[in-house]
Amino acid sequence: MINKINNISEKILQNFQSIFLLLARLVIAYGFFEPALNKWKSIEDTAAWYGTLGIPFPLLNVYISATVETLGVVLLALGLLTRVISLPLIGTMVVAILTVHIGNGFSSGDNGFEIPLYFLLFLGIFASFGAGKFSLDNFFSKK
Numbered sequence: 001m002i003n004k005i006n007n008i009s010e011k012i013l014q015n016f017q018s019i020f021l022l023l024a025r026l027v028i029a030y031g032f033f034e035p036a037l038n039k040w041k042s043i044e045d046t047a048a049w050y051g052t053l054g055i056p057f058p059l060l061n062v063y064i065s066a067t068v069e070t071l072g073v074v075l076l077a078l079g080l081l082t083r084v085i086s087l088p089l090i091g092t093m094v095v096a097i098l099t100v101h102i103g104n105g106f107s108s109g110d111n112g113f114e115i116p117l118y119f120l121l122f123l124g125i126f127a128s129f130g131a132g133k134f135s136l137d138n139f140f141s142k143k
Contacts, residue, residue, distance in 0.1 A: 017132060018132035018133035018134050019132075019134070020132075021125075021126070021129065021130075021131060021132030021134070021135075022079070022131075022132055022134040022135070024122055024125070024126075025076045025077065025079060025082070025126065025131060025132075025135075026076075026077060028072075028076055028119060028122050028123065028126075029072065029073045029074075029076035029077040030073075031119060032069045032070075032072045032073050032076075032089070033073050035069055036066055036069035036070045036072075036073060039062055039065060039066035039069070040066050040070070043059070043062055043063070043066070044059075046062045046066075047059040047061075047062045050062055053099045053100065054099070055095070055099060065092055065095075068085075068088045068089060068091075068092055069089070069092065071085055072085050072088075072089045076126070078135070078136050079131035079132070079134065079135020079136050079137050079138070080131075080135070080136040080137060080140075081137070082126050082127075082130055082131035082135060082137050083126065083127050083130055083131075083137075086123045086124070086126040086127035087127060089119075089123050090120055090123045090124065090127065093116045093117075093119050093120040093123065094120065096116045097113045097116045097117065097120070101113035101116055
């Protein structure tokens, strides 16, 4: 009985996988938009802040993180090279958690690691499952 219910629900919900992957990609891409933009707006200030966090080569790392986040916005939104861009974005989230958020606990209300952890988990899903049917990855893989 449980197996039959599970099979029926799986067949119905499979139709929604790509829609939810698309929506999740767009939300995560949007979540990287403002941080990337802020880094580009004030590279020097962000580098100074990175220095106070103990991040080595702060100016270089601002350029790297701003570039990765900007590419992440574009590529996740388009569903292009989704698995590839998810990996450096995961690295960005790990660094953000370890340098900025972990000392504040879990709660996002206290600037904890809750939101970056959610980003990291979604990026892991994109890296594992890909972008779904509604993506340029899917379009190009069919050709």
